[in-house]
Amino acid sequence: MKKVKADPKGVLTGAHYLDGDFAIAEGGLAAGCRFFAGYPITPSTETAERFAERIPYVGGVFIQMEDEIASILALIGASWAGVKSMTVTSGPGFSLMMENIGLACMMEVPLVIANVQRGGPSTGLPTLTGQGDMMQVKWGSHGDYEIIALSPDSPQECFDLTIKAFNLSEMYRVPAFIMTDECVGHMHEKVVIPPAEEIEVVNRKMYEGPKDKYLPYKPDKDHVPFMVKAGDGYRFHTTGLTHDERGYPVINAECQDWCVRHLVDKIRKNAHKIIEYKEDGMDGAEIVVVSYGITSRVAVKAIQDARKAGIKVGSLRLITVWPFPEERIKELAKKIKAFVVPEINLGQIRREVERCAFGQAPAIGVPHCGGWVHNPDDILRAIKEAAK
Amino acid sequence: MREIRFSGYGGQGVIRCGLITGKALSLFDDKFATMNQSIGPEARGSACSSQVVVSEDRVLYPYITRPEILVAMSQDAYEKYEPELREDGILIIDTDLVRMRPARGKIKVFGIPSTRFAEEMGNRIFANLVMLGFFTAVTKVVTPEAMKKALPGLVPSRFLDLNIRAFEKGYTYGLEQLSQTNIGVAEEKSKTPATKPTPAKARKGKK
Known part of the structure; x- marks a missing residue:
């Protein structure tokens, strides 16, 4: 884990009048997010629009995907390639993401998902607010796992907490969620973006040992394993199947116990550091x-x-x-x-x-x-x- | 705390009115202001609105409960939102586009042919800025300096000057109206009721 100052390219320093959705996009860019894959859905679309508009000036990639299932997969790929990645969604889109949120948890991939909550279930109230996904975010995918979820009450906090979400996600190799809602997402209010040197950004722990000795799932003292950048020559395997330290599937109860407890423990045992x-x-x-x-x-x-x-x-x-x-x-x-x-x-x-x-x-x-x-x-x- | 609703039909720039006012108050007038807009199918072409809540402290409830100021730029918007206006509120209308009933209670009425003025300037697209200038003059909720400072970024930069001119046109017209007696204006308006439904009836059917 490395704490650094934010890259000024992504930081729109100054006082702005933004809605929560825009502020999430700005928070992501300030945190160093350079990859966004998503499928537009009310009331979260403005985040995607803002990101798409700003990313050519910052340098990075925005892809409008075929659906939300693919969006998370694209994020997982980009994140393993070493790029901070995020997406945004709401209502039915969040439900579609669930399977691959489980995959991201299992593969221990840092990524950020903003859910601008609307009334549910199903298509429910596309343009109106809700907070009905608070349990889904924790339990929505199958099996035992832990995630981190933050809840902003203003556009300013949308900005601040998106940076925090990226930092926590990188720190613990886990998906982090911004659980906001339509009211905050569409509310315009003053947002102050500080200078880049005042924004602290956390980058994931990178493995620097011999290329053939890398173990993608060997927990460090803080329970979090090291990462590498796919394509840099490190030999490793990653899968949604229950796996050992090397990332290779081991289909038995002992490995399941080790693997799942690790996913849960790295958050539970660090909870006192995460909770705010x-x-x-x-x-x-x-x-x-x-x-x-x-x-x-x-x-x-x-x-x-x-x-x-x-x-x-x-x-x-x-x-x-x-x-x-x-x-x-x-x-x-x-x-x-x-x-x-x-x-x-x-x-x-x-x-x-x-x-x-x-x-x-x-x-x-x-x-x-x-x-x-x-x-x-x-x-x-x-x-x-x-x-x- | 003051609650303002800008309303009209989709495309007139009423959301932009809310954005400009909210930005002016928050960034340049040292106030707290939230802006919310109506979104969804109802906002495309029919009555649409933006709401601004202004306060000296942080806004805790970001929606309008009983608006003190209503700006109506279309008949639909007037019909839909006039009933919620406070009895001692301020009603601002585009006089060419809204035919109003006699004003309720102590409501002060101000009118400006903002769309016609904008057309005279070359394009009706500036009607919302004419209206904003007028709104700024007659309500004094926000300073004209803050409003003008808020424009860059919210109007296309190549039309910034024209937008400022439109704002000033409305502002000057507003000051002229203020120099006459307000009550006089309201009474003059209320003498020319044009629509059939009584206020009570209209109120029942809407909202």
Whole structure:
């Protein structure tokens, strides 16, 4: 793992008025992404458009693929060739990507996928917002694996967190996700892009030993194996089948145990380094609002109103939704009266909070099927109810 | 906090109006402003709109709840969005394209033939900039300097001068209207009701 300054070619330094989708594209370019393969789908299309428009000036490749299945495969190839790669999608496109997201996890390929969530299931609400893919992003592909998912609440965070997603993805050789939504994706707001020398970019750990001794899946001390660039003369094999350190298929229970535990452990054992959340007003809080993405922004209004009404409310805003801040929820559950979890789905993260609270404090949901953001009054009502 | 809706039909540049205003406020007037637009099939050719929420602090709820200012550049848009305008709000119309009912409550009405002015300048494509100039003058939500600074990047560079001229045309017309009494303008408008449906009826059917 190498920390360097961003390549100024991709950094559009200055104050801009951008929507979240555009900001994701700019974040990717600033992080050093030089390959984008995707299939346009509302409400994520603007990211692809922006990338396609900007990439000739930065140097890199944009391909409009035949579908989302192929998009991920192209990313896997490009990433093994040593190029930071990303794609963007929504709704049905995300579902189509699932099989090859599993392949990327199994092959341990760094890549970034932005999901500008819309209302589902199926084609659902193409032009309206949702947060219904929060569990799909973690469990959508078959088998046991771990991923990293971040949730921005503004175009500025779309920019910042896309860089963070690339850095984490490179650090842990794992797909990282920007789980935003239509509201943030299409919301224009001020975005400040700092000078390149102020942006820290992480590049994957590269193997530098003898060419015939490279083991693509031998974990290093931090559980993450080294990478090489395909085409540089290193002899290696990579596959979606259960494999040993050399990357060759070994179809038995022992190797499965080693291989799958490694995929999971490299994230779980580093979770404390990956997890990021923002807390506010936790001192003496009786109620804690757990939220993420656009909902965490709307929730601030409800929290302010609740405090005016004399209720002691704290806020736990998830920046990384996965891995989940299990320990923090466990700690809080011992001290507080209840969690309130507003989200634009019918309780996906609420159940996760409930699981982590382990019966110490109830997790009260403020569900919403999608199509719009919460009315802050609905969240306020739930806070008041919980405080009774 | 102030809530503004620009509306018209797809192609008139009403989304651009929101973008320019939002950018001007956020980057040059030191305010917080979010801009959201209506997208999807309903925005192609029929009533379409952009919404700008302006605040001294970070905008927490990025959608309009009760707009204070409505700019209507087509009859459809007027019919669709006028009922949600606050009783003490400001209504701005293109007088050639919108035939309005008597104004409700204390709504202040300002009108400009923005499309005709743009055509006189050579191209109706500048109508949105004429309207923006007018909007800037009569609402004072944003400064004209910020609006002009916001234009590069949002209008084609070879037409920047023409866009600025269009803006100034609308701005000057706005200042002239302001120098007359506002109430006078509103009353004059309300004397010429042109459409049949009563406000209550129209309100029921829409939204």
